Amino acid sequence: MAYVGRFAPSPTGPLHQGSLVAALASYLDARAHGGRWLVRIEDLDAPRVVEGADRTILQQLQAMGLAWDGDVLYQSSRHAAYREAFDTLRQAGAAYPCACTRKEIADSILNLRGRLPSGELPYPGTCRNGLNGRPARAWRLRVPQGRTRIVDRWAGLVEQDVESEVGDFVLFRADGMWAYQLAVVVDDAAQGITDVVRGADLLGSTPRQKILQDMLQLPNPRWMHVPIVVNAEGQKLSKQTGAAAIDAARPLAALEAAWRHLQFEPFQAADVTAFLAEATRRWARRWQIEKFPA
Template identity: 70%
Template sequence: MNRSTYIGRFAPSPSGPLHQGSLVAALASYLDARAHGGQWLLRIEDLDTPRVVPGAAERICRQLSGLGLHWDGPVLVQSERDAVYRDAFDRLTRAGHIYGCGCTRKEIADSVLRRDGRLPDGEVPYPGTCAHGLPPGRHARAWRVRVPSGIVQFEDRWAGSQHQDVAADVGDFVLLRADGLWAYQLAVVVDDAAQHITDVVRGADLLASTPRQRVLQRLLGMPEPRMMHVPVVTNLDGQKLSKQTGATALDPAHALDDLRAAGRHLGLGDIVRADVASWLTEATRRWSARWGTAPRLGTDVAAGQAPTRRR
């Protein structure tokens, strides 16, 4: 991996403050970038406006700074990039890859149930009801991308070899939602290309999204970053730790303890240091030994450009 060209990112949704689960993803992406002498960018993924909590983005930035996780350059804010997503959507439309869909979620589930006699565990694949035109009397509620046939394969640096038949397992997926909002899959692909992201390090809960993103990257002619999906933190019931499952906000007063817990979760062992900066230096060294190139001697891995926000 070329250290001079490495660009990674952390992309939280401002639906609340950072908690221990989101810290694990932030720390892993930060350490991987610093271990490879690369840049670590911050993106606020605030497209899902009904879930955005006022002030959460600013609080996340303060939490990251308090943890010593300083990002490079301006913060990219998705809600300010509607025209960029529209341009990518229009390119796909002109190429014949987009069509309108009038189906509700219940209608999709009913169609799959009638066809297969049962519903699959997890996501219900779209059966292609509107792929050749809307039924009489229906209008488009959302807009889907036509998924090419074939297996999507990629190598995940943590999880190993991955493959999925996106057309069969997912079907044509939504890019413009019924509520008028851009779908996550389109925005993340466009933004990763715009920020020249070479490496995506994030939670394993997003592993299943990668094949869909590969489909879009190929249709749009955009680069395919290297991927690493780290284990998610779970609660006592085995559920992914999140705000919905009782995760508590990180307290700046306990930054070192929170970093230690996240480091143990990522397999770095116990790192006993007196302050955040020296903890991050040792954590980067250990990450380097396991996953990549160590920084040059004398590099302050905890240092970064003063945070700014793109307006």
């Protein structure tokens, strides 16, 4: 199968150094395989979308020399596809309505476990067997029992008991929006994505996505989750933690910094074109990509 990769930013602001690391890694992997590299704008979360951020992101990618193939796909144009996938799950009995608020979920976990875990709160299954007369707020996936295993090209074998560690996760949110997990799976399949290269902060979501792919009889791509960039306080570099936009006027310096973060030795390049050509060769050597000419 011909390689198809993608970079899928959310238009909540300009690209920062952390998002450039993910973009560069996915670009190099696609080019080293002689494949296509697509760009998808994940603009489903309308309240967080910043007007014009999509255009800024595309301009930044162009300034970095990261040229994509084909048209840019916007998730906001894909609601019918998400509805079709959701209806398939619901008709199979794999989706159910949920009336719980976040506070109620937290209270239930506190009562069951005596403490709240750090990070994501696992859904305790309160509405699995009915709403008891309460109105539905969201829809959840009925997660199967057992451990889900994936092999990540960077992290190796990853296992997660999604039922106990995450619980039945949301497909359709209480605010009337499609959940990220459903949308990304549907879009990756529709675009023929064979390889997902992205930040390690999304590694924990991957078992959920594999479960959805299997339930919807969609192919599993290969996954690679690269190290994320953190700030001085050890927090993931993001727009929420005040990450500065990459300097499009100094693209070579930004690319070189992203390259070093990907744990490669620095090298000298005259310009962006020369840098990307040499970086692609070195990426192919590290990952033993045989299709790439020496």
